[in-house]
Amino acid sequence: MSDVEFEPIARKILPVIFVIDNSGSMSGTKMDQVNKAMSEVGKLMADVAEENADAAVKVGAMVFSDNARWITNSGLVDCEDFIWDPVQVEGGTYLNKAIDELDKKLSRSAFLKSDTGFAVPIIIFMSDGQPFSGWKEADAKAKHNNWYDMARKIAIAIGDDADKECLAELVGNDELVIGISDKDVEVLKKLIVAVTVSATKIGTRTHSSEEKDPSTQIIKETVEQLGNDADKVETSVDEDDW
Amino acid sequence: MAFEENRIIKTTNGDPIRIGKLIGSGGQGDVYIVDFKGQKKALKWYRKFAVDKDKFRKNLIENVRRGRPDPAFLWPEAVTEEVDGSYGYIMDLRPEGYHELSQIILGKVNFPSFKPMVEAAIHIVNAFRIIHGIGYSYQDLNDGGFFVNPKNGDLLICDCDNVSGNNTDLGIIGKPRYMAPEIVKGQARPNLLTDRFSMAIILFLLLLHTHPLEGQKWIDYPQEERFTRKLYGEEACFIFDPTDNSNQATKISSANALKYWPQLPQYLKDIFLKSFSKEAISTPTKRPADVEFVRVLTRFRSDIVTCLTPKCGHELFIRGTNDTECPYCKKTFDVRTIFRLAEYPVVAAKGSKIFRCQLGVCNAKDALDPVVRVAQKTNPDGTVKLMIQNISGGNLNCVDTKGQSRVVPHEGLIPLKKGIKISAYGHDFMIDDIG
Numbered sequence: 001m002s003d004v005e006f007e008p009i010a011r012k013i014l015p016v017i018f019v020i021d022n023s024g025s026m027s028g029t030k031m032d033q034v035n036k037a038m039s040e041v042g043k044l045m046a047d048v049a050e051e052n053a054d055a056a057v058k059v060g061a062m063v064f065s066d067n068a069r070w071i072t073n074s075g076l077v078d079c080e081d082f083i084w085d086p087v088q089v090e091g092g093t094y095l096n097k098a099i100d101e102l103d104k105k106l107s108r109s110a111f112l113k114s115d116t117g118f119a120v121p122i123i124i125f126m127s128d129g130q131p132f133s134g135w136k137e138a139d140a141k142a143k144h145n146n147w148y149d150m151a152r153k154i155a156i157a158i159g160d161d162a163d164k165e166c167l168a169e170l171v172g173n174d175e176l177v178i179g180i181s182d183k184d185v186e187v188l189k190k191l192i193v194a195v196t197v198s199a200t201k202i203g204t205r206t207h208s209s210e211e212k213d214p215s216t217q218i219i220k221e222t223v224e225q226l227g228n229d230a231d232k233v234e235t236s237v238d239e240d241d242w
Numbered sequence: 243m244a245f246e247e248n249r250i251i252k253t254t255n256g257d258p259i260r261i262g263k264l265i266g267s268g269g270q271g272d273v274y275i276v277d278f279k280g281q282k283k284a285l286k287w288y289r290k291f292a293v294d295k296d297k298f299r300k301n302l303i304e305n306v307r308r309g310r311p312d313p314a315f316l317w318p319e320a321v322t323e324e325v326d327g328s329y330g331y332i333m334d335l336r337p338e339g340y341h342e343l344s345q346i347i348l349g350k351v352n353f354p355s356f357k358p359m360v361e362a363a364i365h366i367v368n369a370f371r372i373i374h375g376i377g378y379s380y381q382d383l384n385d386g387g388f389f390v391n392p393k394n395g396d397l398l399i400c401d402c403d404n405v406s407g408n409n410t411d412l413g414i415i416g417k418p419r420y421m422a423p424e425i426v427k428g429q430a431r432p433n434l435l436t437d438r439f440s441m442a443i444i445l446f447l448l449l450l451h452t453h454p455l456e457g458q459k460w461i462d463y464p465q466e467e468r469f470t471r472k473l474y475g476e477e478a479c480f481i482f483d484p485t486d487n488s489n490q491a492t493k494i495s496s497a498n499a500l501k502y503w504p505q506l507p508q509y510l511k512d513i514f515l516k517s518f519s520k521e522a523i524s525t526p527t528k529r530p531a532d533v534e535f536v537r538v539l540t541r542f543r544s545d546i547v548t549c550l551t552p553k554c555g556h557e558l559f560i561r562g563t564n565d566t567e568c569p570y571c572k573k574t575f576d577v578r579t580i581f582r583l584a585e586y587p588v589v590a591a592k593g594s595k596i597f598r599c600q601l602g603v604c605n606a607k608d609a610l611d612p613v614v615r616v617a618q619k620t621n622p623d624g625t626v627k628l629m630i631q632n633i634s635g636g637n638l639n640c641v642d643t644k645g646q647s648r649v650v651p652h653e654g655l656i657p658l659k660k661g662i663k664i665s666a667y668g669h670d671f672m673i674d675d676i677g
Contacts, residue, residue: 003355003356003556003557003558003570004352004353004354004355004356004359006349006352006451006498007349007451007497007498007501008348008349009347009348009349009447009451009452009453009498010452010456010494010495010496010497012464012465014465050350051342051344051345053344053347053348053385054418054419055465115461115494116461116494116495117460117461117462117463117464117465118464118465119464119465119466120464120465120466147464150464150466204386204417205268205270205417206270206382206384206404206414206415206416206417207414207415207416207417207418208413208414208415224289227244
């Protein structure tokens, strides 16, 4: 008879939230690549998260164009329960509406309900265009929400027309933006997968005394995972560090 | 870079290594099965270096030269030549049946009973006692560094690439949640004393499936750098600290500890209370020595017995020789015979063992040598009887109840009878009755 009857160890929840531009300009290969990647990330994240004894990873996802719409509208979900139905493109790039939604839902009275509490959320923005005005005001307002303010934000700037300056301002600095040009957009799926895996592994490894902040670490590990395709993405990470 | 199968690379000595399948990828690099000197081995290949590459390589080569300090370590056996600016090292493959400690903590793999769990804890402490004893520190104790066989508690320690002379700074500081408070606060680099703190965390996690510093404050604080620095560094506080309840165990953070802590014998609680006391948190030299843990855990192993009440049969922990109540059937465990050792009594129940470190001072490598065990002998008429068996590997000198000397060979039996004295390794112990 076994008397070793332990409850699963309590873990903080680590939210990984995707905020994806599905405005008209994302049509064609860009949205195809996003749809393909996002339909795979749940399973991939579940495999990686299974090894993570430090935090329980949960997923949230939202698309934005004229409006912002949560794919996970009832809250964060376990990785294995994350299902992505292909998203169509429509409308303009109202990033402000996405930020407003994050502000609303990153709250203990909305998505952040848990007895064990949360690790700092990771928010992965993906956009190919120039957002309409209003996003700065929305961002400034949302920063009163500690969860939004503390969140580790990184961005994928898709295509040549993506507003990298805006994204850099949104996520904190240009080192946290990974760009991919129009000619290499077929690597986008691989890039999204690599970012997701790196984000899911955060906090699970040994640190060195020269440790970078966790968001920069995600970017570094993403580029490593891209292997031979690493030269197809653009980052501003200090190469002397590598 | 990723290797293609069948590629040949060489060690620093020029010995060929044939690359096989990729079997794992981690934060630092990849692991391949390889053919090396006619055997299947593992090659850990670094994809990147978070620390000084040349210093790290020099340390690895030195570890190969010194050789494996204990069979529990998956120790570097050879370092490779550089290929495309990187290198790796050869070690044994993890055998079947061994699981990462993180999988055990997550409840994905379970021990069949407490005894192998305690065996695993003893193996952990003993392995670190050995490397600390020869002047090394491990530097990066965490839940990913151990492979445990839950059936018997056997242990393998991997990631031995960081092992280096005490106070050698390789640039590694450890994994969050497992670092000693002085490292979290940026006041120290890994060393023998920080290893001891991390080891106490690992042991508490293994035995109670609860992190010893994650109580009320862990619930209150988000997992973010400023707060983790407080929780594991500036404000580090044991969940059972008798002097400070600011971070006390809660049902949410510490359900397993709340269930099992009250059942633990006081001497085991005491060593954790000492390891995570305010004094030991702030003053690393106040942390219990490895040998203290070996002795306490070996005693604990002897105190895990099976309830004799018919239809119960649960494992329970003896907390005293006449006052242990089975937490399942609520009957008092009937202790009749004990081994009266120099420092404490051990219940002589079926399966009990006495190890050399329980008799008195001994060398680290000899600490877990078994001396005797209590075995069940079946008589010709079918009745069963408990006997003591010599499992020391040599003769034991005994004095029987009439005062006569007897020599009992290895595997020989000794009656479980009050008054018999057994001598081993220069120490005596008696068989005695309670009451």
